[in-house]
Amino acid sequence: MLSPAILSFFLWQGCEEVQMELGRMGGQFFQAVHVDDRTVLADRPDLIEAAIHAWRNFATKRKLIQNMSKLQKVACAEIRPEGFGNSMEVLGATIGLEDPLGMQLDTNA
Numbered sequence: 001m002l003s004p005a006i007l008s009f010f011l012w013q014g015c016e017e018v019q020m021e022l023g024r025m026g027g028q029f030f031q032a033v034h035v036d037d038r039t040v041l042a043d044r045p046d047l048i049e050a051a052i053h054a055w056r057n058f059a060t061k062r063k064l065i066q067n068m069s070k071l072q073k074v075a076c077a078e079i080r081p082e083g084f085g086n087s088m089e090v091l092g093a094t095i096g097l098e099d100p101l102g103m104q105l106d107t108n109a
Contacts, residue, residue: 004035015038018054027044045084048084
């Protein structure tokens with residue numbers, strides 16, 4: 001029962017390190033951590049890449065194993081950098097412009 005709380009407390013330092021790194025870079029961003037799931041929203045792709053790098057550094061220092069196959073990078077713009085999709089799944093909910101069934105959101109509405 002205490003395991004999720006302890007893990008959240010353990011990851012708090014990593015969250016703070018990412019916040020400081022992204023704050024130094026400027027731009028707008030939001031970060032959320034739920035148990036071991038981490039989500040970063042930002043107004044620029046370079047902030048997303050910096051967050052990934054900062055979390056990777058924290059995980060390496062703490063000897064944490066990350067499943068990089070679960071990494072999802074999303075850019076909600078007409079021109080997306082390579083490796084960025086237009087939707088993501090967060091805690092079972094699909095967020096973005098396209099769902100897994102291939103249905104598209106009408107952005108002109």
